[in-house]
Amino acid sequence: MTHWPDGVPKNLPAQDRTDIENLYARYAFGLDLADEELLLSTFAEDGVFDHLWQGQAKGHEAMLANFRKLWYDRQHWWYGRQHIFNTFVMEPNADGVRVRCFYQILQFNADYRTNFVFGIGTRDDQLVKRNGQWV
Numbered sequence: 001m002t003h004w005p006d007g008v009p010k011n012l013p014a015q016d017r018t019d020i021e022n023l024y025a026r027y028a029f030g031l032d033l034a035d036e037e038l039l040l041s042t043f044a045e046d047g048v049f050d051h052l053w054q055g056q057a058k059g060h061e062a063m064l065a066n067f068r069k070l071w072y073d074r075q076h077w078w079y080g081r082q083h084i085f086n087t088f089v090m091e092p093n094a095d096g097v098r099v100r101c102f103y104q105i106l107q108f109n110a111d112y113r114t115n116f117v118f119g120i121g122t123r124d125d126q127l128v129k130r131n132g133q134w135v
Helices: 014-032 036-040 060-073
Strands: 046-050 055-058 080-091 096-109 115-125
Touching: 014 036, 014 080, 014 096, 036 060, 046 060, 055 060
Parallel strands: none
Antiparallel strands: 046 055, 080 096, 096 115
């Protein structure tokens, strides 16, 4: 099933691009503020989250278990942490949109009371539209 009834567009429509950037902002707020409802709303119910050292979690229940381990097993990691996404490449395809972007993770060190860059990297996500929303 294609998300594009008139065929896959060469360029992503502006409203879809705006909605997708908002999706990444909602994901960052949900993740960094441990807002389970907001965070899970950014994933399809049958979606897959692939974390570097936790591995893959499929579906909301498995994802939530992974996120809770991140938040509560390492609370000092999450104090003042911010995920920032930028430099988006959005490529429409028959299944939805492939999104690649850079990210930076800024963090507050509770022991030294300083801020530092915890990590940098890239993301490569396949998004689908469900009930009129990108996830």
